Amino acid sequence: xxxxxxxxxxxxxxxxxxxxxxxxxxxxxxxxxxxxxxxxxxxxxxxxxxxxxxxxxxxxxxxxxxxxxxxxxxxxxxxxxxxxxxxxxxxxxxxxxxxxxxxxxxxxxxxxxxxxxxxxxxxxxxxxxxxxxxxxx
Amino acid sequence: xxxxxxxxxxxxxxxxxxxxxxxxxxxxxxxxxxxxxxxxxxxxxxxxxxxxxxxxxxxxxxxxxxxxxxxxxxxxxxxxxxxxxxxxxxxxxxxxxxxxxxxxxxxxxxxxxxxxxxxxxxxxxxxxxxxxxxxxxxxxxxxxxxxxxxxxxxxxxxxxxxxx
Numbered sequence: 001x002x003x004x005x006x007x008x009x010x011x012x013x014x015x016x017x018x019x020x021x022x023x024x025x026x027x028x029x030x031x032x033x034x035x036x037x038x039x040x041x042x043x044x045x046x047x048x049x050x051x052x053x054x055x056x057x058x059x060x061x062x063x064x065x066x067x068x069x070x071x072x073x074x075x076x077x078x079x080x081x082x083x084x085x086x087x088x089x090x091x092x093x094x095x096x097x098x099x100x101x102x103x104x105x106x107x108x109x110x111x112x113x114x115x116x117x118x119x120x121x122x123x124x125x126x127x128x129x130x131x132x133x134x135x136x137x
Numbered sequence: 138x139x140x141x142x143x144x145x146x147x148x149x150x151x152x153x154x155x156x157x158x159x160x161x162x163x164x165x166x167x168x169x170x171x172x173x174x175x176x177x178x179x180x181x182x183x184x185x186x187x188x189x190x191x192x193x194x195x196x197x198x199x200x201x202x203x204x205x206x207x208x209x210x211x212x213x214x215x216x217x218x219x220x221x222x223x224x225x226x227x228x229x230x231x232x233x234x235x236x237x238x239x240x241x242x243x244x245x246x247x248x249x250x251x252x253x254x255x256x257x258x259x260x261x262x263x264x265x266x267x268x269x270x271x272x273x274x275x276x277x278x279x280x281x282x283x284x285x286x287x288x289x290x291x292x293x294x295x296x297x298x299x300x301x
Contacts (some may be wrong), residue, residue, distance in 0.1 A: 040284075041197060043234070043253065047216050058239040061218040066253065084258075089239040089247075103218050106234075108197040111283050114299065116217050 021027025021086035021127060023048075023062065023080055027103065030079035031073040034107065034117075042067040043106040044075075048125070050099040060086055062101070097126040179187035182208035182277035187221055187230060193252030194219075194232055204232060206277030212247055214238060214272065221277035222250065225264050230276050233259060240254075247271055 034042060045064035052058060062082040067073070081131070086093075093099070102122040107115050150158070155161065176185040189202045198204070205220055214290050233250040236258055240246040247269035251258040260268060 012152070043197065043217070045217055054241075055183075055239040055244040057238070059238045061216050061236045066196065084236065106217055113281050114219065115277055116215075131180060 012126045017091075019031060019088040019091045021048075021088070021093045021099075023082055023125065025082075025101070025103075027075055027077040027080065029075040031075065031105075035073060036074065038108055038109045038112060040110050041108045043108065043122065044093060045105070046101060046103055047099050048086065048099050050092070050096055052088065052090060052096065054090040054092055058088065058092070060084070060088075062086055062097075067121055086092065086119065089132065093127045097124075099127060101125055180205075180277065181210070182206045184221070184230070184276055187232070187277075188230060190229065191231075191252075193254050194234070195254045197253060198232065198282065199285065201287070203283040204279045204284075204286065205281035207280050208275065208277040212278060213240075214248055214275070214278075216231040218264075220250065221279065222270055222274045222277045223276055224262060226276065231259070231262065232279065245271075281301070 025046070029044075031042060031044075043063050043064065043066055047059055047061045049059050050058070063080060063086060064083060067074075067075075081121055100122050101124075104116065104118040107117065147251060150196070153278060173185075177183060180186075185206055185273075187206060188206060189198045189200055189203050191255070204219075214235060216235050216238055219232060220235055221230050221232050223230050231250075231252075233252045233255075235248050236251045237249040238246055249258055249260070271298070
């Protein structure tokens with residue numbers, strides 16, 4: 001996993017300068033046991049959770065994937081870039097040592113309850129204290 | 138024809154039987170209303186059951202599918218959840234997934250949503266100048282799902298009626 005950070009105007013929303021984080025990651029997962037007779041699809045997502053001075057709790061979805069019944073349940077993804085921009089609401093990523101990444105999934109049944117499940121493993125990612133000056137993403 | 142048979146039956150009944158039938162009918166309607174109101178109380182949502190209106194959450198939900206909602210204030214809003222929300226000033230509720238949340242110490246939360254089948258998040262849908270949704274915009278959280286198994290013609294007929 002590799003992280004770096006810039007301070008940029010959040011061009012996706014409010015135009016204040018906010019921290020923008022970059023993360024590259026690998027995912028290995030075997031989803032076979034989650035698919036039972038009533039599962040139509042899984043909505044898999046990687047989210048980052050952390051605390052900042054501005055906000056007690058922040059959660060940002062970095063990447064997601066839809067896994068349909070019948071798709072290969074074994075995932076082996078390498079060097080993935082985040083699907084969504086990791087903007088903080090402020091400058092809370094700088095020097096933040098405790099950004100936790102977890103993999104979760106939403107089970108969509110053929111009919112019935114829609115549970116949200118969080119995987120038991122998680123990774124803590126520290127962000128550097130300095131900003132990157134130039135970067136091509 | 139069916140309608141004429143029904144009228145003949147009514148004419149054959151005396152007044153008491155007719156009143157009895159009207160009361161019976163009233164009971165059925167009241168029971169249905171009570172069940173609906175009861176659901177509203179249990180789930181805490183003003184619309185405990187909603188129909189999916191667009192394809193923005195495909196392939197999970199298609200137009201015509203049913204979603205069962207709860208709206209308990211104590212339930213925290215977290216990413217990955219499917220929320221039904223209304224944009225200020227608009228009538229039609231939208232069913233999308235929570236993409237980002239920022240919650241303050243005092244519990245005040247602002248969040249961003251996106252439809253699974255959309256390429257971009259919902260900021261373009263929100264009101265002019267609005268960047269986030271808040272708890273007050275939420276109609277409910279999707280907890281259960283029932284797929285619409287009817288044919289395409291029947292489904293289109295249903296939407297014609299809904300739009301009226």
